[in-house]
Amino acid sequence: MDQFFFYMFSAVILVMALLCVTAKNAVHSAIFLIGTLLGVAGLYLHLGAEFLAGVQVILYVGGIMVLFLFVIMLVNIDQTLKEAIFSGQWKLGLIGVALLGVELVWFVAKGTGLPEKPETHAAAPAAAQLGNVQQVGDVLFQSYLLPFEIASILLLVAMVGAVVMAKKRI
Amino acid sequence: MIPVSWYLILSAVLFVLGVAGFLIKRNVITVFMSIELMLNAVNLSFVAFGYMLGDYNAHIFVFFVMVVAAAEAAVGLAIIMLMYHNRKSLNVDDIELLKF
């Protein structure tokens, strides 16, 4: 069962990501990207990160991707549809990608492998009692309170910046 | 039980796809989407490591990456809108003012 879900979600993620990169139409790209994001959310569930899976869907699919689609619909994409999909530097880009791929393959081949079994099982009972959300909340509001506040200020700055840039007359 | 290294390989492939999209796509919006792909690849490996080590700190990292991604999307898309208004184009090859 475990393996089945892993294979299914990985297949979804990889196929969707590939289609996202190769699709001609920006809206189709966005749809495929949404598929990828949902697949990643599924894997999060699989990895015991229920809270993150929920946040991934709410924030990425319900927030960021809707914003993307919104912008795509506001700009006129008919004209971009007539142009080639790939930019002028695509040959150079592919060389870079190939280099990165070779590097990663080298790392995978060279790696000594990770412990097969996760070591969670010592800590798991305590975690299971509290539930994922409580755990994340405890860590977030105790160890990472200052970063949390800074993140909120970052969001505020981003909001103000977006409004300043997008609105013609304030 | 799935070995964690499989997740890492998956995340690496996803990252490479994101880099490929970032480097070769012409439409600036899809270039931007490729960045999201890369962020997701990194998030996935974070969560996989967190699972392996039984550590919730990884979740916090992913959470912050998502927050930054949201901020980035808001500002980045505003920039794209401005770009479209000023140059009437979404082509990355047309944005060359800083090129020499």
Add this chain to the structure above:
Amino acid sequence: MPSTAQILDWLTIAKPYIIMGLVVAVWPLVSGYIVLMERKVMADMQVRLGPMRVGPHGLLQPIADALKLLIKEDIIPARVDKWVFWFAPVIPVLTALTAFAVLPFSQRYFVAELNVGVIFILAMTSIGVLGIMLGGWASNSSYPLLGALRSTAQLVSYEVAMGFAVVAAVMVAGSLDMVNIVKHQQASGVWFIFYQPIGFFIYLVAAMAETNRAPFDMPEAESELVAGFMTEYSGFRWALYFLAEYSNIFVVCSIATTLFFGGWLRPFPNVAWLNFLDWAPAVMLVGVGAGCLYLAGKQLSAANKIGMGVLGAAIIAVGLAFGVPMVIDYVSGPFWFLFKVAVMIYMFMWARFTFPRYRYDQLMQLGWKWMIPLGMANLLVTGVLILVKMQYWSAK
């Protein structure tokens, strides 16, 4: 011959699947009857009769409507983005029905108990936006695109307000698990609406906006945008959008019931001398059945007389069955849950036929300048009060 214990075991395992199957099979019909209820409520408020032709008192109208929609020609306009156009109406239906999975119809009847139940539902509703957006875009026409853009802006804005209201209630409950939230209300003996009146108000307004209901039915404002994002849709696909809309209404009303009105609990669950309320389901059903029998006498045609009479008799029989003490335990939960949800849905209709439609900029102002700050203030006050209460209790 398997023993009784074995059969019970199988039933426990099969229960989620049975409930899933029931919901998927029965829900389209139920949503049809919610449409009928809406038309009847509208007719009542406008002092007329509403649909009366099909069946006694128009009771078969939903079936006639569904048949009509199913056999209609499925028009796909030229130059639409074909597969997005095909797929878009499916998304909201899928997500709304997925959200049903975590609704606790009673202590016993739910598909799944997630420790992130509320987040799950919010996530599902946020995916539903995509259906509207992609449908409007794929139609390749101006009105649908405008409707989709408006709708998305509206849904995304009000999702924030809704989130604040939900989080405030979740803070009071101290759990994201839908079942646990109700259990907390049972333990504290108070519905959370009395702790969170402002939160409920914000939730109600935001939920009306989230489900595209009047007075916020901007996306499909008939008088301005033809039919908004659904303009190019017809037949079955159009019916899917409607199914999604009513499913969403049911889901948001269920969340409101669970978070603020004590879910499956009967009113005053902890007050012993009000235990006679356990009989309320039976009394109500028998009353409705008697009403049906009374109306049966007034029907003009023989077929309608028989139909109404059989319906009345059936309702009375079910009501009497609900009166059996052994059965009460099993049925009172779902009964109260569905009853509360029905009252909430009635409130939605009431609002629809009472308030005029908001203008688009007024809607945005209401959302961003009033609802979200109010939600934040409510959250802050709730947090401070909970903190004070915790300090007080730990000091004691």
